[in-house]
Amino acid sequence: MLRAIRRRLDARFDAWIRRRTPGRLPVRFDRHRIYVLPTRFGLFFAVLLLAMGAGALNYNNNPALLLCLLLGGAGIASLLQAQLQLSGLAIHAIGAEPVAAGAPLRLRVHARADDSRERRGLRVDCTGQTATLDLANSAGEADIVLPTRVRGWLDPGRLRxxxxxxxxxxxxxxxxxxxxxxxxxxxxxxxxxPLPTGRGEQAQSRVSPGGEDVHHLRDWRRGDSLRAVAWKASARRDALLVREFEQPQGADIVLDWQRLQALRHExxxxxxxxWVDEAERESRRYRLRLPGQPELGPGRGAAHRHACLRALALLPREDDARAAG
Incomplete structure (x- = not known):
């Protein structure tokens, strides 16, 4: 019950803060965006100073009163100095590379200062995770490790x-x-x-030492089998040459949603x-067919993999898909 109330109040506070300090990145911190409050130790320090001041006035102890005033001035100066640690700091980018659900996501926060003033003890908090922001030459970044549980979009919320x-x-x-x-x-x-095998006229082939047809000759490298050495060609060239073969690999692989009707949605x-990851590891060209979307591919590589996994990640949930159907 208390946790639910706290989350609700936190969400309302987040919405109020975001309306009060709107703006897209980069965000520069000035006196309108920086908040300063005493810590628990600061409150104890203030109570201690009040007690010292009351005692010094009661007993008319000038040295104690002077010490109390000096410590109070140091406390007020620490308030100003804490604000100056953030003043002029700008957050330029917040982002992360996509990961599979269940794997930790590394959120990177890039910051830059307007001046060369030394700033220490900067911390970045996000959803209960904390990282240190180190600035070298007025620029730096912090890496926050966030847990992931489900596929799709993840809103990290506010960063403090x-x-x-x-x-x-x-x-x-x-x-x-x-x-x-x-x-x-x-x-x-x-x-x-295993990964489905492609068939048809669009057959591909890959270079493999265990194929059938000779593809080309190349120089011998450490670890090559002696059985693959082309001795006659090596004798003519006076250097060891190794045969590499061409092995048929099949047509473009089709990863079709409709062919997996026996499985549940997720x-x-x-x-x-x-299968997308396996096709990439084997350097195979593949297509992805999903309901209600244009076919992706054929292709391979980092961009094609990202497009396929992004499409899979943003598919509706099972309940939403049933409602739409």
Whole structure:
């Protein structure tokens, strides 16, 4: 009950803060965006100073009163210094590379300062995870490891950049938000059937030492089998040459959603995600056919893999798909 109330209040506070300090990246922190409050130690320090001041006035102890005033001045200076740690700091980029659901996602926060003033003790907090922001030559970044559970878009929410330097009496903080949510790929299936084989006229071939037809000759490298050495050609060239063969690999692989009707909705997505990764590892060209979407491919490579996994990650949930059907 208390956790639900706290989350609700936190969400309302987040919405209020975001309306009060709108803006897209880069976000520069100034006095309108920075908040400063005493820490627990700072409150204890203030109570201690009040007690010292009351005692010094009661007993008319001038040295004690002078010490109390000096410590109070140091406390006020620490409030200003904590704000100056963030003043002039700008958050330029917040992003992360997509990962499969269940794997940790590394959120990178890039910051830059307007001046060369030394800034220490900067921390970045996001959804309960904390990282240190180190600035070298007025620029730096922080890596926050976020847990992922489900596929699709992940909104990291607000990021709090804070510091308690120099004396730990006050905490200064400011907020920043990512421009766009982060993408989480579907978790690939563990085990399962092998990658479908392509057939047809669009047959491909790959170079393999265990093929059938000789593709070309190349120079011998450490680790090559002696059986693959072309001795006659090596004698003519006076250098060891190795035969490489061409092995038929089949046509473009078709990863079709409709061919997996025996599986549940999420199981289909996980299997197709695994087949996409396997096709990339084997350097195979593949197509992806999903319901209600244009066919992706044929192709291979990082861009094609990202397009396929993104399409799988953004497929509707099983309940939403049933409602739409």
């Amino acid at each position: 950049i804070s510091t308690t330097r120099p004396l730990g009496l006050a905490r200064a903080w400011a907020y920043a938000w990512a421009d766009a949510p982060l993408l989480v790929y579907p978790a690939p299936e563990a085990g399962g059937p 199981d289909r997505i996980r299997r197709l995600a695994r």
